[in-house]
Amino acid sequence: MFLSILASILFAVGTVFFSIFSVPLSVFDRSGKSYLWISRIWSRFFLLLFGIRVTIKGTENIRHGEHYVYVANHSSYTDIPLLLATVPDDIRLILRRSLTRIPIWGWALLVGPFLIIDRSSATKSQRTLKQAVETIRKGASVLLFPEGTRTNTGTVQPFKRGAFHLAYDSNAPILPVAIIGSYNIMSRHETLPKWGRRAEVRIGEAIYPQAHSAESARSAEIELMREAESRVRALLG
Numbered sequence: 145m146f147l148s149i150l151a152s153i154l155f156a157v158g159t160v161f162f163s164i165f166s167v168p169l170s171v172f173d174r175s176g177k178s179y180l181w182i183s184r185i186w187s188r189f190f191l192l193l194f195g196i197r198v199t200i201k202g203t204e205n206i207r208h209g210e211h212y213v214y215v216a217n218h219s220s221y222t223d224i225p226l227l228l229a230t231v232p233d234d235i236r237l238i239l240r241r242s243l244t245r246i247p248i249w250g251w252a253l254l255v256g257p258f259l260i261i262d263r264s265s266a267t268k269s270q271r272t273l274k275q276a277v278e279t280i281r282k283g284a285s286v287l288l289f290p291e292g293t294r295t296n297t298g299t300v301q302p303f304k305r306g307a308f309h310l311a312y313d314s315n316a317p318i319l320p321v322a323i324i325g326s327y328n329i330m331s332r333h334e335t336l337p338k339w340g341r342r343a344e345v346r347i348g349e350a351i352y353p354q355a356h357s358a359e360s361a362r363s364a365e366i367e368l369m370r371e372a373e374s375r376v377r378a379l380l381g
Contacts, residue, residue: 147339151193158193162186163252176236176257176284180228183256187225195340196222196329200230202347205319211285212319212350213311215372217300217380218289219327222337226326227287230345236279238272238288259286273310280314287321290372298327300377308368312361317350320372322379346379 162182169178191198206212214235216227224237241262244250253260259276262268276286288310290303311318325343330336351371353364 145336148194148336151195151339152336155190155193158189159186159249162189163248166252167255170252170255170257174257177234179256179258180234180236183228187229190222190225191229194329194337196226196337196343197341198226198230198325198343198345200345200347202349203232205347205349206231206233207350210350211280211283211316213280213307213314213316214285214287214319214321214347215290215303215307215376216287216321216323217376218291218294219298219323220294220330220332222326222329222343223289223323226323226343226345227321231287231321231347234284235287236276236284238276238286240293263292269306273306273313276310277314280310280316285316286310290369294332295327296332298331300373300380303369303373305365305369308365308372309361311368312353312365315353317352318368318372319350320348320375320379322346322348322376322381324380348375348379351375 162185166179166182169182173179212233214231216223236258238259238261239253241260244253244260259272259279261272279286288307290307291301292304295301323343323345325341329338329341329343351368353368
């Protein structure tokens with residue numbers, strides 16, 4: 145517990161520094177790559193402080209020159225640094241608006257290239273998904289959690305259709321991602337990450353929207369959703 149408390153204090157201080165530093169990077173580099181670079185350093189700083197060892201498998205499924213919709217299970221706040229630290233792609237996260245209320249770090253999210261989704265209305269959610277389509281067309285990948293929120297039990301919750309509407313509209317392949325161990329690092333019911341744990345990120349084979357021909361866009365999106373959920377559950381083992 146002492147190590148977790150000490151690491152949390154140091155991480156809070158470091159987060160303030162990285163957040164402040166990220167603002168001018170976002171202003172002067174509108175490509176988002178500098179912001180992603182500082183986000184990766186922040187993520188590795190987190191893993192180092194908490195003694196978390198993470199491995200990644202399946203990077204061969206990320207093809208050079210292709211842009212993806214990554215869909216991952218969501219068990220913990222630690223999922224964000226675990227993914228940013230390990231996924232070797234030019235990614236933009238889709239994050240819920242409530243995170244922007246966190247002092248300093250949340251404010252830095254507002255000026256960065258990550259996409260903020262407001263689920264208070266369907267219109268606002270659709271606006272973010274349209275921005276995500278443009279992000280993919282401009283040459284970056286998008287990563288989101290199709291469960292919508294963190295699991296209470298550590299098991300995968302049913303996926304929601306929004307991620308697959310994005311994949312269908314952008315015609316971008318879907319990469320299923322399984323995050324193993326993050327629930328044991330910090331579940332939804334805990335306030336501090338545990339020190340010295342292990343985690344693993346597994347990336348599955350791509351799912352191509354073109355392979356799903358259905359009577360309507362809605363039907364195709366539902367097929368994609370069901371296949372992606374099944375793949376993520378299989379990757380979790």
